[in-house]
Amino acid sequence: MDNMTPVLEVKNISKDFFGNQVLKNINFSMEKGEILGLVGENGAGKSTLMKILFGMNEIAETGGYGGSFFLDGKEAKFTSPFDALDAGIGMVHQEFSLLPDFTTTENIVLNREDRKKSSVLSDIFGNRLDTIDRKAMEKNAIEAINKLGVDLDEDMLVSQMPVGHKEFTEISRELSRVGMKLLILDEPTAVLTESEAETLLMTMKKLSRGGISIIFITHRLHEIMEVCDKILVMRDGVIVSNLDKDKTSIPEITKAMVGREVKGGEGNKEGRDIEKLPDVMKIEHLWVNMPGEIVRDFSISVKKGEILGIGGLAGQGKLGIPNGIMGLYPAGGKVTFEDKEVKLNNPDWCIKNGLAFVSEDRRGVGLLLDESLEWNVTFTAMQAQNKYLKPILGGLIKWRDQKAIEEATNKYIKELQIKCTSSKQKAKALSGGNQQKVCLAKAFALEPKLLFVSEPTRGIDVGAKALVLEALKKANKENGTTIVMVSSELEELRSICDRIAIITDGKVEGILPASSSSEEFGALMISAGKALKKETEK
Amino acid sequence: MKGNLLSGKKAGTFLLNNMVPIMFIVIGGIGIVFSGFSGTAIMNEMMTRLSRNSFLVISLLIPIMAGMGLNFGMTLGAMAGQIGLIFITEWGIVGIPGMVLAAIISTPISILLGWWCGKILNLAKGREMVTSYIIGFFVNGIYQLVVLFMMGSIIPIKSEILLPRGYGIRNTVNLIGIRKCLDNLIPLKIAGVSIPLATFILIALLCVFILWFKKTKLGQDMRAVGQDMEVAREAGIKVEETRIISIIISTVLAGYGMIIYLQNMGTLNTYNSHNQIGMFSAAALLVGGASVDKANIRNVFLGVILFHLMFYVAPYAGKNLIGEAQLGEYFRVFVSYGVITLALVMYEMRKKREGREKGEMLAEAQKEAK
Numbered sequence: 001m002d003n004m005t006p007v008l009e010v011k012n013i014s015k016d017f018f019g020n021q022v023l024k025n026i027n028f029s030m031e032k033g034e035i036l037g038l039v040g041e042n043g044a045g046k047s048t049l050m051k052i053l054f055g056m057n058e059i060a061e062t063g064g065y066g067g068s069f070f071l072d073g074k075e076a077k078f079t080s081p082f083d084a085l086d087a088g089i090g091m092v093h094q095e096f097s098l099l100p101d102f103t104t105t106e107n108i109v110l111n112r113e114d115r116k117k118s119s120v121l122s123d124i125f126g127n128r129l130d131t132i133d134r135k136a137m138e139k140n141a142i143e144a145i146n147k148l149g150v151d152l153d154e155d156m157l158v159s160q161m162p163v164g165h166k167e168f169t170e171i172s173r174e175l176s177r178v179g180m181k182l183l184i185l186d187e188p189t190a191v192l193t194e195s196e197a198e199t200l201l202m203t204m205k206k207l208s209r210g211g212i213s214i215i216f217i218t219h220r221l222h223e224i225m226e227v228c229d230k231i232l233v234m235r236d237g238v239i240v241s242n243l244d245k246d247k248t249s250i251p252e253i254t255k256a257m258v259g260r261e262v263k264g265g266e267g268n269k270e271g272r273d274i275e276k277l278p279d280v281m282k283i284e285h286l287w288v289n290m291p292g293e294i295v296r297d298f299s300i301s302v303k304k305g306e307i308l309g310i311g312g313l314a315g316q317g318k319l320g321i322p323n324g325i326m327g328l329y330p331a332g333g334k335v336t337f338e339d340k341e342v343k344l345n346n347p348d349w350c351i352k353n354g355l356a357f358v359s360e361d362r363r364g365v366g367l368l369l370d371e372s373l374e375w376n377v378t379f380t381a382m383q384a385q386n387k388y389l390k391p392i393l394g395g396l397i398k399w400r401d402q403k404a405i406e407e408a409t410n411k412y413i414k415e416l417q418i419k420c421t422s423s424k425q426k427a428k429a430l431s432g433g434n435q436q437k438v439c440l441a442k443a444f445a446l447e448p449k450l451l452f453v454s455e456p457t458r459g460i461d462v463g464a465k466a467l468v469l470e471a472l473k474k475a476n477k478e479n480g481t482t483i484v485m486v487s488s489e490l491e492e493l494r495s496i497c498d499r500i501a502i503i504t505d506g507k508v509e510g511i512l513p514a515s516s517s518s519e520e521f522g523a524l525m526i527s528a529g530k531a532l533k534k535e536t537e538k
Numbered sequence: 539m540k541g542n543l544l545s546g547k548k549a550g551t552f553l554l555n556n557m558v559p560i561m562f563i564v565i566g567g568i569g570i571v572f573s574g575f576s577g578t579a580i581m582n583e584m585m586t587r588l589s590r591n592s593f594l595v596i597s598l599l600i601p602i603m604a605g606m607g608l609n610f611g612m613t614l615g616a617m618a619g620q621i622g623l624i625f626i627t628e629w630g631i632v633g634i635p636g637m638v639l640a641a642i643i644s645t646p647i648s649i650l651l652g653w654w655c656g657k658i659l660n661l662a663k664g665r666e667m668v669t670s671y672i673i674g675f676f677v678n679g680i681y682q683l684v685v686l687f688m689m690g691s692i693i694p695i696k697s698e699i700l701l702p703r704g705y706g707i708r709n710t711v712n713l714i715g716i717r718k719c720l721d722n723l724i725p726l727k728i729a730g731v732s733i734p735l736a737t738f739i740l741i742a743l744l745c746v747f748i749l750w751f752k753k754t755k756l757g758q759d760m761r762a763v764g765q766d767m768e769v770a771r772e773a774g775i776k777v778e779e780t781r782i783i784s785i786i787i788s789t790v791l792a793g794y795g796m797i798i799y800l801q802n803m804g805t806l807n808t809y810n811s812h813n814q815i816g817m818f819s820a821a822a823l824l825v826g827g828a829s830v831d832k833a834n835i836r837n838v839f840l841g842v843i844l845f846h847l848m849f850y851v852a853p854y855a856g857k858n859l860i861g862e863a864q865l866g867e868y869f870r871v872f873v874s875y876g877v878i879t880l881a882l883v884m885y886e887m888r889k890k891r892e893g894r895e896k897g898e899m900l901a902e903a904q905k906e907a908k
Contacts (some may be wrong), residue, residue, distance in 0.1 A: 083776055097772050099765040106758070111773040113758055128756040 002422055005073040007032050007181055007213045008053075012067035013412035014050055015059070022048050023237045026067070030182070035204060035214045037222065037228035039246075039257060041314055041488050045233040046217055050184055053215075054091045055084040067120040071182070090174030092188060094292075096166050100159035105134075105141040107158055108173045113137055131174065144176035149206050149351065150199060156529045164196030167187040169201075175207075178412035183207070184215045189223060190315060191291040201227050219315030221250045232258055254525055257313070274498045277303035280482050281342075281450060287506075288317070288324025295320040295331075296506030297528075302450070302484060307476050309497030310486040317506035318486050319360060326350050326357040328365065351384040358439045358446035360455035360486075362432070366439040369428035373420060376427045376438050381445045412441035416471055433464025440471055451475070455491060469496050490521055558880065559827040562844040569851035572858050580850070581731045587846040588839070589737040590802040595819045595838045596744055597791035601666075602833045603757070604784035605764025608820040608878075611655045611670035611785065615792025616812035617681045618647035623716075623797060623806055624707060625683070628697050632715030634723065637797055642715075644793035652789030653679065658783030659858070663767070665829070674816055685808060707808050717804035737798060744791070745835050760784055814874075821845060824881040825891060831885065848873065855869040 006029040015023040023045045028038050040046050051058055052065050055078025057063055060235040068075055071087055078084045084091075098107050106113075114136035115127070120166050122129035138154055145152045150168050158166060167188055174183055186202075189197040197220075203216055204227050218224060224231055231243040233256040241256040272456040281302040288295035295317040302308055314316045335342040343349040350357075361363040366375055381387040388405045389398040400504035416437040420430060427438060436456060443451055453472065457465040473496050475481045487493050494514045502509045502524040510524045553560065570580065594612070601609040626632075631639055643798055655673055662669040687743030689695045690705035699711050721734035751757045762770040763780050771777045797814065800806055826841020849870050856865030 081772070088722070097766075097769045099762055099769055101765050110762060111759070111770075111775050113755060115755060122754075128759070129754050131750070131753045132755055132758055 006030055006070075007034075009019050009070040009073075010053075010067070011069065013052060014066040015045075015048065015052060015061050015080065021237060023052075023065070025238055027244060028232055028239065029214070031207045032181070032213060033211045034230065035208050035228045037214055037224035037231040038217045039219070039224060039231065040234035040251060041257060041499060042521060045237040045472075046234055047186070049234075050091065050186060050215070050217070053084070054089060054184065055079065055081050059079075064324065065178060066471040079421070081352045081509035085177060088177075088179045090180050090380075091181070092167070092170045092174060092179060092186065093183040094186050094190065096170060098158045098166055098169060100221070103155050103157055104152055104161075104165075105138050106173075107169055108144055108176050109137045109140060109221050110173065112176070114140065119335060121150050137229050140176055144172040147175050147207075147210070148172050148203050150203055161194075163191050164193065164199070167192060167196070167200065171203075175212075180212065182202075182213045182215070184217075187219065187292070187315075188216075188219045189218055189220060197223065219313060221253055221313075225250060225255070254313070272306070272498055274306045275304045277305055279303040280338060282334075282336045283321075283325070284334040286321065286324060286331060286335060287322040288316075288329050290320035290323050290329040293317050293320040293323075295324055295503075298333075298503070298507060300501060300511070302482060302537075304484055304493055305476070305480050306484060306498045307472070307483045307496055309493035310484065310503060311488070311490055311493050311500055311521070311525075312503035314488060314510070318488075318503040319454060320506070321503070322357055322454050322484065322486055323359070326355065326452060327358075328357075349383065350379065351446060354449035356443040356446045356451045357438075358443045358451070358453040358456060360458060362435050362439055367435060369425045371428060372424045372426060373413070373418070373430075373438060374405050374423045377441045377445050378405045379411045379413055380442055385446065408445060411440075412444065417467055418443055424473040432458075433460035433468075436460050436464065436468060437471075440468060444471075444475060447479070447480060450484065452484050452486070454486045455488065456485065457487065459488060465492075472496060490518065494518070494521075539704055552784050556827055557884070558841060558877065559844060562825050562848060566844055566847040568850065570633070571855075573851040573854035574858060575851065575854065576617075580732045580847070581603065583850050584843060584847065585731060585733055586721075586802065587850070588842055589734040589741070589840050591819065591822060591846065592741045592838060593744060593798050594792060594795035594815060595822050595842055596748060596789050596835070597795050598819055598823055599748055599833055599835070599838070600751070600760070600784050600791075601750070602828070602831065603764055604760040605767070605831065606659060606781060606783055606784060607667040607830045608823070609670055609785060609788045609816050610667060610816040611652075611659075611673050612788055612792035612819065613674035613812050613816045614651040614677050615644070615648045615654055615789040615794075616650060616815045617677065617795040618644040618789070619793035619796030620800070620806060620808070620812060621647060621681075621685070621798055622793070623713060624689070624699065624711060624808070627697050627699055627711055627713065627715065627806075630697070630715065633719045636716045637720060637801060638654060639865050640797050641794050642798065645790055648790040649786055649794040652786035653782060655789065657787035659785060659807075660778045660781055667856045671816070678813070681812075682809065696884055711806040711808055713800060713804050713806055716801045718802060720798065737802075740798070748835060756780070756783065817874055817878070818845075821877045824877050829881060829885050829888075845877075 005490055009029040010026055013026040026049060027299065032067050038046050053069065057080060070076065076087055099110070102111060114133040115130035116133045119129065119131065135169065136483065142153050145154065148168060150169055152165055152168050152172065158169065161169070174180060188200060192200060201223060204216065207331050208214060215225070216228060225245065228245050231245060231253060232239050233241040233247065233253060235257065243253065279301045284299050286295055286298040292315060298321060308320060310318050320329065323329045325335055327340065327345045327350060331344045335344065337353065337355065340353065363369060368379065378388045382389060386398065388401050388408065390401045406423055412418070413420065413423060418434050418437045420434065427435060430438065456468050456472065469492065472485065476483050485493065485497060497514045499511055500509045502521065504525070512520055512524070552652050554755055567850055598609055601607065619640065622643035625643055626636040626640045655670065658673060659666045659669055678752065686706045689707050690700045695707070699708050700706070701708055720737050723736035726733045726735045759770070759775045761771070763777050767777050796812065800811065822841040822845040823837055824841065825836035825845040826839070828837035828841065852869045853865070853867060856862055856869065
């Protein structure tokens with residue numbers, strides 16, 4: 001064995017999506033049996049990099065990539081994930097790809113079933129008519145499960161399994177392939193319970209001792225510290241640090257992840273005295289079951305007329321807060337808004353009572369992609385508040401008021417500088433930034449008393465970012481709309497919010513005025529990391 | 539059993555999942571009482587109907603396995619089978635050789651039609667059932683064009699099955715040459731009930747084929763494709779090809795099934811026989827407790843017995859109760875459509891219920907984690 005050639009060597013990989021650079025000069029290498037931790041905020045380019053390594057069609061369809069990578073010293077040129085599988089790369093995606101009515105065994109050996117000797121019919125009609133050999137299949141599956149070293153029933157149907165077992169089944173499937181040497185795990189612990197995650201980490205160590213290299217993507221830094229040999233931190237498409245586990249600490253990683261120009265960026269120094277303002281919303285012991293963004297016990301009072309920022313590392317639960325209150329994910333606890341108790345799990349109630357939400361999932365939740373801008377802007381207001389409707393026959397029939405719809409849409413197009421051909425253009429034809437502006441217009445059309453905005457600037461260009469933030473500020477100042485803004489961009493929060501709450505592990509870690517320095521916020525997030533580490537050491 | 543609550547819940551789900559067969563057992567039971575038929579008469583009729591219809595109903599199983607729902611496109615196979623029968627009648631080939639030849643003629647036509655139907659269904663994923671239903675109507679038009687205008691003019695037909703005008707086949711074709719030739723091949727009579735043994739042997743062979751097919755690589759692939767096309771594709775299974783094959787097999791089997799069906803009937807209604815075959819077969823399967831995504835051989839036999847028992851006794855029961863035999867005829871069409879609608883609604887309801895239960899389980903797990 002030649003121990004000098006690395007299992008994987010990545011040289012100068014870069015990738016742009018139609019001019020939008022998402023990866024620049026990525027260089028790193030991995031040894032046999034090494035576990036490489038890959039961390040970075042959402043949108044840092046981790047998934048794109050993995051898609052390149054795994055030969056996903058999406059990459060070729062969007063113009064391929066620059067640079068090259070080598071497996072065992074040989075340059076890899078994959079045209080489909082099957083090439084990558086043949087070359088010994090296995091990948092476990094965030095979404096399970098398992099068949100619910102198949103057993104563990106059937107899923108593990110899917111399309112690689114052992115066959116018995118061919119029959120007459122298969123001689124005539126081809127080898128797809130060979131009968132499959134269940135005993136041999138089971139043997140192979142058990143072998144893979146044992147390699148993983150977990151307790152998995154090979155006869156259980158996937159639909160009856162707990163989530164953890166599904167994860168293990170997926171990993172076993174990758175392990176059962178011949179010549180498997182590099183395993184990519186994309187946030188495997190996000191859906192697992194604490195104890196399941198522990199088991200997974202243990203099995204990862206076992207696999208690495210067995211000579212399999214692993215790329216481990218996660219938002220949970222203590223897990224990285226527990227199992228990884230090397231840690232790559234990505235930010236904005238570049239590798240900002242390549243750290244050795246023994247010579248680093250969670251604070252250092254966190255700093256590398258969030259710390260873009262730690263010293264730069266002025267905080268919001270308008271210095272409004274929000275302490276005197278009355279409470280408009282009281283949130284007590286909120287829990288939200290949003291996969292990957294679980295809120296555990298969140299309490300805060302929102303003051304009337306303020307802009308409250310909610311920040312924190314990805315996966316800690318900040319996104320779950322607005323999604324839970326607005327009824328998009330199952331939630332519990334007590335939330336009062338203007339002395340009325342908010343009916344949780346009931347979006348209709350929220351909108352009728354003056355709450356509005358601009359979702360981080362623009363294309364899924366935010367927009368009717370196949371409809372015109374007019375519809376997108378006014379639809380919710382029409383549905384929930386009877387706006388833009390003309391009553392006919394004393395309100396017996398409600399007719400759409402096309403003129404009012406057009407007027408309102410054109411007003412917002414002007415105000416928010418939405419670039420479009422007309423108010424009749426379809427929402428899907430707009431660029432990301434302009435789609436985001438439409439989402440905002442939709443929320444403004446409801447004239448909410450309290451507006452939740454979630455990741456308002458994710459994936460949009462600098463110019464649009466400034467406009468979106470400006471529009472939020474203006475709505476706050478001129479209409480007195482209370483705004484709760486959730487964002488991973490600390491600098492952005494600091495620039496427009498009055499105060500910022502940092503969320504860790506689904507709870508408030510601390511609340512600071514926006515004028516505090518980036519270092520203070522950084523410290524909060526880092527102490528979060530420490531707390532987590534302590535917790536796992538216990 | 540863990541206490542009464544759990545067993546009560548289990549019984550509840552059992553009732554819910556088997557609602558349709560239970561309903562038909564009750565209807566059939568009432569029908570038998572009021573029809574005034576003797577046990578032997580009913581047994582005789584059931585034997586005939588089982589042998590006549592089972593093969594056709596079994597042809598529906600494989601597309602269900604591949605997740606394509608009820609293949610109403612089986613009418614295509616039925617038409618191919620009828621074309622085979624028209625030719626052997628023209629050529630005057632009788633008995634078992636005639637049936638075999640009809641099957642041989644139908645096979646390439648079925649394969650071609652099935653391949654084409656499968657191609658179209660691949661363009662209409664998720665809407666296979668309604669699409670295949672409409673394809674049936676469309677191909678019926680082509681069938682009429684061929685049988686009504688091309689036979690005799692382009693395709694040489696000379697015997698008395700030709701219309702007097704010189705082209706086109708008569709409305710009814712007498713299949714006297716093959717009438718019951720398979721059913722009576724091995725005569726068997728037990729306690730006054732005649733049993734078409736040879737036909738049943740053929741059906742049994744088909745069942746063995748289906749069971750064996752489930753164990754082949756292709757069968758496994760179909761089950762995988764049926765559960766989740768994307769996952770199957772990621773694993774390297776050729777999803778489109780597999781789906782087309784499932785439709786081809788179904789169409790070919792439906793063609794053979796139609797030949798068996800018509801040898802029992804003894805006459806071919808050239809322009810009508812195939813029309814409602816798809817619907818009646820699907821209804822029979824659903825009555826047997828199958829659903830749009832799950833069906834097995836047990837469903838076939840239970841379904842054929844219950845559905846045709848209702849068919850048989852309802853007119854007489856209707857006559858005896860209300861003095862109106864028409865009621866039975868009305869009832870059978872009404873019930874066929876009703877059963878299909880009910881099965882579709884229940885399928886959607888079950889999917890929703892499962893989704894909701896999953897959500898509740900997640901929320902419970904969350905509470906426990908706290």
